[in-house]
Amino acid sequence: MSDVERESPPTVTSSRKPPRTLACVLCQQRKVKCDRKFPCNTCIKTGVQCVPVAAPRQRRRRFPEGELLQRVRHLEDLLRQNNIEFEPLHATASEKNALDGAKQTERSEGASPEVKTETTFEAKFHWIEGLTASRNLWHAMSQKVQPNRGLSLMEKVLIADDQQTNAYNDYEDDEDNDDDEDLRDVAGKKTWDQMYKNSTDYLLFGSRIMDIDLSTLHPDHVQIFKFWQIYLENVNPLLKVTHTPTLQVRLINATADLKNVEPNLEALMFSVYCVAVMSVQDEDCLETFGFAKEELLQRYRFGCQQALLKCGFLQSDDRDCLTALFLYLVAVRPDSDPRSLSSLLGLAIRMAQRMGMDNESSNAKHGPLEGEMRRRLWWALLLFDNRVCEMSDYRAATLSPAWNCKTPANLNDFDLQPEMKHLPQSHERPTETTLAILRYQVADLVRHSPFFLDFTNPSLKSIANPNDHGGTLEALQQKIEETCLQYCNTENPLQFMTLWLTRGHLARYRLFQHFSIPPSQQTPLQRDSALTQALTMLDCDTIITTSPLTKKHIWFLFFHFPFPAYIHILQYLKREPLAAHAEKCWRTMSESCKVRFSDPQQNDHPFHKTPIFKVFARIIVKAWEARVGVLKTSGKVEETPFIVSEVTRMVEVPGKYERAEVGMSSGQASSDTFGSEELMPFPVMGMTPRFNGFEVQEGFDFGGGGGNDGGMIGNGMVDVDMGALDLSAVDWSSVNIQGL
Incomplete structure (x- = not known):
């Protein structure tokens, strides 16, 4: 083989470098070493979502300090040749002696030091120094002493710039800049266990009573x-x-x-x-x-x-x-304020995250039985927290795509045994866990749905993937109906609950999905669908609460009051009093009212005395007033629905609205009977301002527009500020079930 052939350049294909795998977003932000596998080891240990970087950041060009220093020296030589006085950056030995002698003479003669004005270059240096200064106490305590104190201003700037550039490039290349251990890294688990042994027990339940014998409390x-x-x-x-x-x-x-x-x-x-x-x-x-x-x-x-x-x-x-x-x-x-309960649930969720329950790879390491129980506990915590957040003034931030715990399998408890090495195949028909599993599957899709993330955390929409979690609520509902609900035995109490709770749960989130659509973009078909979902919520709730099969589970049903369905239906009735579905709406709400509102005098904390009830009653009466006004113009008479007569009886105004022919001007009831005092903030989902309590811009305008448009009275929505309602102030246990 000739020398020419031996020295020929390689082909383009062989010289092309493979694409470089970059560190994930979290490791780059924390400036820690990443193994560049997805998910990486660091994200697995910390229990967070590992997000890969699609393209590298554009690097800064290295500062040409060598070329610049050479040019400065050349310019200094030119100034010396022309006998021009200047303060040299690189002074010669004779210049240094002359400068030191001049300074000594100034001190001996008591001359005042020369006051220098800050040059543009010096100002830039101080600005750069301010940007690079540490703003974290732990970082500041970890910094080393700067070794360049004796250098001139220009040299400090050049060295600082070079060090900053090299540090950035070194981090981008191999991310091995862990030489200076941060002080906070020594705060490990063993350190805290040793330093604070038995000193944090009082944080939640007070100090433990050491001499108490717990066996006596059993x-x-x-x-x-x-x-x-x-x-x-x-x-x-x-x-x-x-x-x-x-x-x-x-x-x-x-x-x-x-x-x-x-x-x-x-x-x-x-x-x-x-x-x-x-x-x-x-x-x-x-x-x-x-x-x-x-x-x-x-x-x-x-x-x-x-x-x-x-x-x-x-x-x-x-x-x-x-x-x-x-x-x-x-x-x-x-017996707990939802705001306090939400704080305690935050503690429980943080403990679960520390244990790795939100991370599927961590759950998989614990074996089939333990891993499955960890999944069940994580999802139960999440749904409980989500419901409490809806009743208080917090966003349901934990229900998000930022974690990857799978939904549990549809298995009976006896299908899981401690000695198992592999998880059994999930059943396709109803089991003893089906009720919980179906609720988890709906929530799993919702946390990846854009409409829900718009209310909670829009920045997470980029990592959400609803197609891998059921697609759409409509598609998921069809799948659940075909594969599971149609096989439920309505004579079995648990399967009866599974059937109607799941349908109500799906209807609830489909109604929330409608709330995310701006009113100007809603089609008549979408409005009809939303009304159907609201009626379905009330129907499912009434069917469950009136069945003797669910007597043992009433405690759970109290926790899911269908308030959004009531409000959406009342808004619809105020806007369209004589709509085709108006009579059905009043009848459905009255049937729900009969089982949801018992005699308040028999409760320790009567519902009719809570701040929310007066506002809720006023919404109902105003919606009924709109229908009465239209019927009165046509000479028709209609019997007052049970829900209207019941709420007026509860606020101790008996007989005022017994029949519809009684004249009621718009606003009469709300101004005379249902005052607006003690209004409190009520976020239905407790989320971002876009959905913080049925706001005006999202189609929940409760301004009292009473104009007439096309023969329809009550063109405006119900004149109640839904931002003035607070479900956290309600003792839901007092909203009793009659006959149970």
């Missing part, structure tokens, strides 16, 4: 299994956060020696007592256990708090401990 053996049976019938089918076969064996063994129960299991036992008592009616509790419900709740809540403190729940990584905290929060929910 019920007797017979009552323990009564509570366990109530839990299995009333609570477990709806939440499915415990594995019945394994937990029952542990419970039997624990009752044999209550003085030596493992702390995490003991906390879980007390939480079971709490939710079991919470789920029964007062008279049933007195008949079964011989104590008032409130007395038992106080006893077992205290026991659960002490048991949680005993197992160090704030630092614990045990699933039983977190499950106990979750069941405790469910048990205290009826």
Whole structure:
């Protein structure tokens, strides 16, 4: 082979470099080393979504400091040759001696120092210095002493610029700039365990009472299994956060020696007592256990708090401990302010994230049974938190595409065994977990849906992928109906609940999807569809609450009051009093009212005395006034719906609106009877301003426009500011169910 052939340049194909894999977004932001696999090891450990970088950032050009210094020296030589005085950047030995002698003479003669004005170049240097100064205390304490104190101004600028450029380029190339360990990195788990041992227990439940014997707070053996049976019938089918076969064996063994129960299991036992008592009616509790419900709740809540403190729940990584905290929060929910409950749920979710429950790769490492129970607990926490957020003034930020935990499989508890190595195939027909699983599947699609992220966190829409989670709500509903709901046995209490709760749940989110469409872009077909979803919500709620099959699950139904459906229907009736569906709307709301509003005088906290009720009643009456006004012009008479007469009776104005022929001018009822005092903020979903309480710009204008347009009275929406409603001020347990 000739030398020419040996030295020939390689072809274009062989010289082309493979595309460089860049560090993920989070590692670049945190400036830590990334293994450049997706998901990377750092994101897996921190339990966050790993987002790859599509294209590298454009690099700055290196500062040509060598060329610039050479030019400065050349210019200094020219100034010397022409005997021009100047302050040299690189002074010679004779110049340095002369300069030092002049300064010494000035000091000896007491001359005042020369006041220099800051040049443009010096000002630029100070500006650069301000930009690069550390603004973080931990970073500032980690900085090294600068070794370039004796250099001139120009040299400092050039060196600083060169160091900044090199640091940037080195980070972009290999991201190995971890030589200077940040002080905060030494704050590891072992350090905190050693420094703050037993000193953070008081943060939530106060200090643990060390001399208390928790075994004395347990019920007797017979009552323990009564509570366990109530839990299995009333609570477990709806939440499915415990594995019945394994937990029952542990419970039997624990009752044999209550003085030596493992702390995490003991906390879980007390939480079971709490939710079991919470789920029964007062008279049933007195008949079964011989104590008032409130007395038992106080006893077992205290026991659960002490048991949680005993197992160090704030630092614990045990699933039983977190499950106990979750069941405790469910048990205290009826008597808790949603704002406070939301804060405690935030704590529970942070604990679950620390344990890696939001990360599918972490769950998969724990085996089929443990991994599946972790998924169930994570999703139960998320949906509970999402509902509480809707009742308080917070955005449901946790229900987002920023985590990747899978929905649990549709399996019975006995399908999962501790010795299993692989997860069984999910069932296609209803099981004991189907109710919870279907709610999780709907929520999984919703958290990836653009309409929901518009309300919560629009910046996450770029990583959302609804096509991998069901596509659209319509497509998911059709799939659920065909594969599951049509096979539900309506004589089975759990499957009956599954059928109607799932349909109501889907209708609810489809109604919220309609809220995301600006009114100017809504078509008549979309408005009709939204009304249908609102009516479906009320119908499903009425069917469930009136069935004797759901008596044991009333505690769960209280937690899901269909308030958005009421408001949407009333808005529609105010705008179109004689619409084709008007009579059906009034009839549906009246049927729902009969089961949702019982006699308030029999409750400790009457619903009709809450701040929200006067506003809610005024909305109903104003919508009815619009219909009465139109009927009056045509000489027609219509009987007052039950919901109108009931709310007027509750506010102690009997007989005023017994029949529709009674003349009512627009605004009369609201001004005379339903005052606007004590209005409080109410966000239906507690989200961004775009949906913060049915706002005007999104089609929920409750301004009292009473003009006449085309023979229709009540062209304006109901004149109630929905931003003035606060569901968190309502004791929903007082919205009782008649006959139960």
